[in-house]
Amino acid sequence: MRISDDFATLAYEAGWATEAVFFVQTEGDHPDLTVAVEVSPDGVNWIRRAGATLPASQSLVDVPVASFGNWLRVVITGATSEQPARVLVHVNLKG
């Protein structure tokens, strides 16, 4: 996914899982990025739960979460039209 603005993944249902690890990977140059995992009671309204930074000098960061209920998403901020990023978001789930 190429991003040039604040970006959020779609609401993802993972109520069957007890733990999740999000990996955000970049391909090519990118600015400093902030990665936040958010949880939700309904897939519509969101609360920030965990976060990490992915500096321009690195290309991979992980954000683990547990006890998240049913809904998850990742919000990535820091990309702009002047400094875009190409990101690959993985989620590993176990339950």
Next chain:
Amino acid sequence: MQKFLSYDRGLERFNPLARVITYDDFDTGFNGWLDLTPNYVYDNYESFPSVVDLSSWAPNQLSSGAMRFASSHGSMEGTYSLKLTTAPTGRAHTEPPAPGSMGHAIKRLSSFGNPSLIQIEAWYSYTPVQDREGKGEEDIRAIGFFFDVQDPEYRYMPGVRYVNSLGGQLVKKWQFYQVGPDVTPEDWNFGVADGWCVPGIDNQWYGRRFADGSADGYQWVPGGEQDLLYNESPDKINWLYLRLTVDVEKREYVELQSMDKVFDLRGISPTLVPGYHSIDNLINPVFFVETDTNRSVNLYIDSVVYSTE
């Protein structure tokens, strides 16, 4: 060897052909149904150029049918169904599909047992996400299913699409996959002269679409009007039955059954194209869902039976 087979009681709600190849109840996981992605085999892991963004279809999920106001539905039987969803990225139905505006689930199989008939059956439901007021039925453009088949001579895609709503107006009619006459590769690829896809392949996103809901890749099922159940609110889902049977010996449709209504499609062929390299004996069943507006919509599949004869 004499065999005695004992069938799962869940098969009672299906009418499989003689040999059940897969029976997938998503209470036990994804059962090999996965997102549909393009071939990332070019430089920098790019895929072939296309007017349609094939890389951003929304992800499949195991869903408990959780609704904003109505608690969790679970599935038809059990807790989880396979949920296909879309991004909130609809655009006019005469345009190529917007990035993320569809969700697909594919199971990658091959031909086994030299069948003459193949059949998919599913119990499913659909609804938009409950993120705004209103009934929501008109925001679901379409749901569909197709087989991607290749035999030693031809690749072809027999499939069906339920056109639920276009431009906010309910349509509620069935189509089947077949390319209309005189459709050029450029037409098919939305103006790209050397487009990768040939007419008859990937009808769900290629081929021009017209104001009345007709399209290069779809024909209307004769008498295909059907008022499928949508239960008045985005947070109420009811389970529906679908069956599509295809004669792979004749390369013809046999029947589409939707609930108790059976549409006879005998004598009708999907569009045949020369086989692609190294995918001989391929049989991939694929479900999809499309949004008609800037709202995510969902297709829930409780269980699927793929059978042959």
